[in-house]
Amino acid sequence: MTLKTPQQYVDSIEKLKPKVFIAGERVENIVEHPNIKPVINAVAKTYEMALDPRYEDFGMATSHLTGEKISRWSHVPQSIDDLGKRRQMNVVMAQKIGGCNYRCAGTEALQVLAASTYDMDQKLGTEYSKRFNSFLRYMQENDLTADMPQTDAKGDRTKRPLEQEDPDLYLHVVEKRSDGIVVRGAKLHQVGPMACHEHIVAPPLIPLRKGEEDYALSFAIPNGTEGLTYICQYGPIEAERKAAESIGELGIPEYGSLLTAMLVFDDVFVPWERVFMCGEVEFTLGILNRLGSMHNMLCRGSCKVGLMDLVIGAAQTIAEYNGISRAAHVIDKVTEMLRVRETTEACAQAAVQNGKEDPIGSGVYFPDLMFSLAASLNTHYGFSQVALLAADLAGGAVVTMPSERELQNPETSQYVKKYLKGVASVPTENRMRMLKFLQHWAAGPQVAAVYDEGSLQVSLNAMRASAVAALEEKKKLAKELAGVKE
Amino acid sequence: MTLKTPQQYVDSIEKLKPKVFIAGERVENIVEHPNIKPVINAVAKTYEMALDPRYEDFGMATSHLTGEKISRWSHVPQSIDDLGKRRQMNVVMAQKIGGCNYRCAGTEALQVLAASTYDMDQKLGTEYSKRFNSFLRYMQENDLTADMPQTDAKGDRTKRPLEQEDPDLYLHVVEKRSDGIVVRGAKLHQVGPMACHEHIVAPPLIPLRKGEEDYALSFAIPNGTEGLTYICQYGPIEAERKAAESIGELGIPEYGSLLTAMLVFDDVFVPWERVFMCGEVEFTLGILNRLGSMHNMLCRGSCKVGLMDLVIGAAQTIAEYNGISRAAHVIDKVTEMLRVRETTEACAQAAVQNGKEDPIGSGVYFPDLMFSLAASLNTHYGFSQVALLAADLAGGAVVTMPSERELQNPETSQYVKKYLKGVASVPTENRMRMLKFLQHWAAGPQVAAVYDEGSLQVSLNAMRASAVAALEEKKKLAKELAGVKE
Amino acid sequence: MTLKTPQQYVDSIEKLKPKVFIAGERVENIVEHPNIKPVINAVAKTYEMALDPRYEDFGMATSHLTGEKISRWSHVPQSIDDLGKRRQMNVVMAQKIGGCNYRCAGTEALQVLAASTYDMDQKLGTEYSKRFNSFLRYMQENDLTADMPQTDAKGDRTKRPLEQEDPDLYLHVVEKRSDGIVVRGAKLHQVGPMACHEHIVAPPLIPLRKGEEDYALSFAIPNGTEGLTYICQYGPIEAERKAAESIGELGIPEYGSLLTAMLVFDDVFVPWERVFMCGEVEFTLGILNRLGSMHNMLCRGSCKVGLMDLVIGAAQTIAEYNGISRAAHVIDKVTEMLRVRETTEACAQAAVQNGKEDPIGSGVYFPDLMFSLAASLNTHYGFSQVALLAADLAGGAVVTMPSERELQNPETSQYVKKYLKGVASVPTENRMRMLKFLQHWAAGPQVAAVYDEGSLQVSLNAMRASAVAALEEKKKLAKELAGVKE
């Protein structure tokens, strides 16, 4: 067992020199840049957690390849118990960092490819599985972190990849060589790609069809590979952090929220031993379904439950600071937040508990798709409601509060301390801190937390599609009881 | 193992002669009365199911008292597996009869009293547990059915039992004798009490306080005991059934929906060996919490999931009969129904999976209270929405359809068959049948299905009360991350 | 001025002998039949109201044809003030009878045809307008009541009239003769057709196209015309009323809720002077839009506001009878009901206030379509919520209460009076009466009240279609402010 310490992780990333841009400028040192540091901090925290004896029960796992103790972050689930521990890890991480851990997608990629490469090999006689297992062993032995670039640029959303004016709007092969392939395109909305060791690229978010073979691609390349450019998101939250005098004045000082980047592949070379799918369009649907069942459970239904704990806890705290926590309407609102939170966790737990081994025999376990989707939809509808209710409990100051810098300004600090006080027993500094924390959720990126993993309609469509047989069964039950004879 | 057949059950009930009234009249033969027959049918179905080899896995259980094979309907859960099978049984029953099985409350009563009598004996040195176990053995050995009268008349809802003008508005002891007690009062909203063998009376739905000892009562008496009067509910659904020329013209011909009665105790004598609580006010809260965790999981979160299957199946069928099942808005509505259904089942499953042995050591298992309440609230908000969506898919005819008797009337049958036709391939008779079935849900007792097990606020209050510690934990998490130091 | 008294109206209807069926039987005397009497009572109430000096301000109007004082129920709106008074009349009627007044559709038909016949004459040189005005004058001078059969049988909802296997699934001309036309088909969901003097038939609820001329039909025929058959709806509410020992035991004793019938046209002859459209497919859309603007304002946005007043009033009363009216959650629920009610009325008022003369110059006024649709959608979403909230305040007894006949039964009356009591100061009889009234709304036909005037999707589609230009305008505003230059 050679797990990395947080510092070893940071050092290993500092050596890579990806071409990262933010706010129109090249980032010189990704480890020190104010907007990228929180990403590094979050991933470092995952390394810390794996080594923390308090979390040993779920932080570590046993590799099915080597039998060695490894970090659960690079483990492929072999049982319902594995799925449950992975779920638990996500809840705890979200509670600790208040945002993305930047590693879910990478672990999902490992899990899905373990099953899908096995699937292809069984049916097509390919050797993807062998290549993939060798990559997986490399990941586990070196305790590396990965992300999973997946969402293409897509252009006109009504058009298939080949119907677009620009063929590069979906990532595709532009050249096949004896030693590998050359790819071109871009993957968007990618969470923290500059902070991982490897990019495990997945095929597009739509099932591909015959004729679209050049787009049916999966492969792994190291962060910083020649031809890659990383263009980061930049909005108010990033601007505020970039301009901050001290991180202490920000909503979540150390970890911030979520930093994504557009990852551009400008004729990037990938050696064959790192290619895990190339042209097998009929297997892209399988990848999507496997990802759907894991991602909705893990990211929507578990991570967000941990975030809701923070929002609920902050809302209850601010209600107490304001002196209103016993008012009937406050109790009602907190209860509604709790209902949303418990409901979402229940869906994720049911998804795990009804999980199954992938039917093709790879030994990889996946959660139940329907319950995963229910978790996802409840988060979608519920998370923003939780944030809005929290805003209501915080009151107008969650928006109108001045900067905490005023606390250091001799001309204004006395006024701020005097007039932003809530109940007499709580120092104004604490009330301001909690308001700023809530501002992060209720007056800011709450939409981001819900919307950055695929639109509502994707989940709705998926649920309906998964229910074909279930609907037939329900119809039968109704007809039987109604006495309809057909 | 001496399980009753359905016919043996019916025969055993026919012998009892409870004083039952409906629509202002005394019921002479409860087994043949049109409004009571569906109740008998539903309970008979539970006996049929216990004997059905298809349901053997969950229909039967092993008594922890005798080690004998018994019907699960009189088993006290000894493990999470037991809770799960009990849950499954309720879902299947609801799918088969489209309404109340009339036995949940009775099995909950057995489970709760097994724990609560043990609890009292441990702490007070009483002998309730021995009495109760002897009663339980009697129930199991004779394969009997019970209900659980619980809701008192309550009068002025802002007043405690002793503050009411009429002390009988909560059931209470009026005399203690050497051989037993005499009780007076009424229990309302009781589901199918005339169709069971035993009434297991529970204390009121509010935790009692010192001074209210006369109201802290639990005991069992046979159906038809001297002094008992059963006054049945009577509304449009009951009137329609009573006036029907044939049950085939009703929404759910054999089982109907839900028949309740007010059970009046006019100085009823109960022998001491059937008294399981008498005056121990401090243990009434424990009974409520135990009931809450089981009832919300079982009745709200499992039975209603089975009912939703029927409503969803009927809605999808009628959409197909109407030719609209591929319209985008229809797919959206069905998907939303599925989301509600899956969410509720997930909560019930999570309640079971996180179930625990009662902490006092009785060996009895209960589901997790928070997840049970989440199931209950999701049903409360969701079930009527599911019914309304179904109505929307059915269209106006779900309300305006003529009686199916017209199909036998030579003057109107040709018109009805011609003009109530949907898609050409489906006989009008089937479309009318399905519309009538949906009318039952969407234009009738859907509110009943939601509201007859306690009001919304009870669940909301319970959830909030259960969350005290959880809220503290969440506050801690938020403060830690926000950097609040207190 | 020769307005009918209520009794004169009843006498005039008694003379007609329509072939009416309900529950599989022919109705001999429509004026005395328990299910039809409430319809007669409701219409009689409209006659009473027109003569009532308290309502003179809006009950009467001045005919634009004759300058005579007439009942507003047969007036065609000539101004915004007319629209407003019509709105007000509907609110008051709903408050007084708790259900359909059975005359809205007829007055809408007069209004729409006044505009549409004028429109056709202007553009096609036809003489429909002259025929129609002569009919309108007849209606006004004899103070008659009409309904408007409109919804066809429709069969397979994905198919146009001529694509159906049975061409009669939409009402159509089967013969044109020198003296008139012969029509065949059926109109469904028709409110109270047996209680009016005239049927003013409207074309289908879809805009017709070239080739569908035989279906583009509007005409008027007297109730009871040869070839007409009326087949009434029959469900739990109707069964309960039919079987009642006294109307006093019903939710709304005198007026009940809503009785519809399927109106079958089996080769019915219509003389040319009563034909107002025959083949002009391009004018059917105009009829739909005119109806949409008036009907959604009048029936959804005004009648339902009056009904909500009753439900809110009953909910508040039962809360007081139960002693809970000062609980915070009760106040919250009543406030939410009020919000829904005020919102819906605001939309209806805005529809009236933004009303306009029909652009073709007929002088007829119509409300604003967008605000009418907003009223309709708010009713659609809100009415059932109001009913469910009322059920929550009433508690389980709204479903489980016994018949009020028990109050006359010496064996049960004392028990019922004793145990269904709420606060001590209110007689149990009053509490039971109010519960029964609420049962009507909350455990019964509330879905009917929402769904019998067209499905949700119709309104949604209509709103979207009406907003084409508005959307363009909004886009322009956004682009301008965002600085998008195209």
Added chain:
Amino acid sequence: MTLKTPQQYVDSIEKLKPKVFIAGERVENIVEHPNIKPVINAVAKTYEMALDPRYEDFGMATSHLTGEKISRWSHVPQSIDDLGKRRQMNVVMAQKIGGCNYRCAGTEALQVLAASTYDMDQKLGTEYSKRFNSFLRYMQENDLTADMPQTDAKGDRTKRPLEQEDPDLYLHVVEKRSDGIVVRGAKLHQVGPMACHEHIVAPPLIPLRKGEEDYALSFAIPNGTEGLTYICQYGPIEAERKAAESIGELGIPEYGSLLTAMLVFDDVFVPWERVFMCGEVEFTLGILNRLGSMHNMLCRGSCKVGLMDLVIGAAQTIAEYNGISRAAHVIDKVTEMLRVRETTEACAQAAVQNGKEDPIGSGVYFPDLMFSLAASLNTHYGFSQVALLAADLAGGAVVTMPSERELQNPETSQYVKKYLKGVASVPTENRMRMLKFLQHWAAGPQVAAVYDEGSLQVSLNAMRASAVAALEEKKKLAKELAGVKE
């Protein structure tokens, strides 16, 4: 008529030297500071609009004091027509600047004080009205702008002003002198106070009681008066603007969103001729009710309708840019946005149309309170839903988009232009611009737009309180129909 031009307004503000702080620093030149300039721009736009012939119909009014033509922004409504034009002005302003116009509260203050000072004089024989009219004339003749500081610091929300540990948590008189009064305290959440000429201070948001005379205060003082300190809000949106290289990269370049400040009164002197209330606690409720009726109509129900137009327009535009505008779910979402918007406008219109002269005879008109509150609640529930739906149509890029600065960066501009393209016909620059505009609403201050004018509960409480008589009336209607005789 001597209306100010926009430039004259800016010049007049530049001369004032208020002590303004933001982000911990003193603002030297308020007219040039990046965070304050948008406020100045918005107010300047109100001056431009008053002079714009296109808006003449509602931009100008006739003073009831002088009979002169004046800007409607300083006019006191004398009729329903005045209320309607004021409403219209707010909608148009919101459509043009996409945020607060910073003048509503000031005009509300003039309107309310015109009535309340008259009220006090009538009942108490004071001379407030004369003082106030002389101030109003000064405002009108010099075409000045005002704000209305109203929300106090409040401290412990369960405590009255005098129960607070610090008596200054509500603004109060600390000294009464022969020439005026000295006041201390702070007013929070004040919109744009540094950009107006006058502050018209209102009493607290709770009705005051006997003994709290020192807090019953209303007066006017010029911006920049000695003793005043302005501490501005500072969050992500402000940080982004402060750090912007060019305003073109911001969501709404010229006007931004909403800038508030905390206004500290450190022993500020107010001469008696500027004092409009001092100690008359029994008149504070009247001020609150008058404000409630106008503010909810004007700010919640009209301004927000204009903002919704922008969000809906942007959502429809981005759907078209993405190529998805014809998808059924997109049409459904846009329709739902329209329903919310039309509903809110209807409520505001109904509030105006049912407006009345203040009953005390001052001649001042106010909108109907119930409909104003309905507008407010619909905005409260609906605005965030509109924003969330817009986010859903925009897709993940609304959060993850890079800075538009990248378009100027030779290393990234080609990638951004290539891969952020939607449909081929739309330049990427336009799509990015529209995404950034939507980010402003959907991933940012949408909560602010809803929450900065008082919490949900305030409106809920107000609606319930206004409905006492209406509820009685509804109860009467229900009892009459149910046949309840009391």
